[in-house]
Amino acid sequence: MSDMDLVRIGKADDLQEGEIRRVSVPGYEPLALCRSGGRLHLFADMCSHGMASLSEGEVADGQVFCPFHGGGFDVATGMPTERPCTIPINVYALVERDGDVLVAGKM
Numbered sequence: 590m591s592d593m594d595l596v597r598i599g600k601a602d603d604l605q606e607g608e609i610r611r612v613s614v615p616g617y618e619p620l621a622l623c624r625s626g627g628r629l630h631l632f633a634d635m636c637s638h639g640m641a642s643l644s645e646g647e648v649a650d651g652q653v654f655c656p657f658h659g660g661g662f663d664v665a666t667g668m669p670t671e672r673p674c675t676i677p678i679n680v681y682a683l684v685e686r687d688g689d690v691l692v693a694g695k696m
């Protein structure tokens with residue numbers, strides 16, 4: 590992957606543990622960036638169960654919980670962890686460089 594493929598999405602220290610925010614990146618679906626377990630994670634903002642924005646949900650124990658019906662996903666893998674969610678969400682690779690966070694594409 591060349592540096593041309595990396596898109597800066599913010600500063601690494603902007604997010605505290607358990608925080609989540611929506612991120613818009615040209616050419617990508619709406620994304621959600623969170624910090625969990627000390628690490629940043631980037632994944633689809635849209636819940637796979639309905640039209641809910643996961644960035645309006647809660648992050649805890651390595652999972653993001655949907656604000657609509659409380660379904661959950663693993664923030665690192667996108668796999669569903671709590672019903673009613675059964676379909677994985679996309680997760681994206683991140684690079685941290687000189688304090689910046691860059692998205693490096695879908696995992």
Ligand code: FES
Nearest residue numbers: 636639655658660
């Ligand atoms: S819309 Fe997310 S759990 Fe139902």
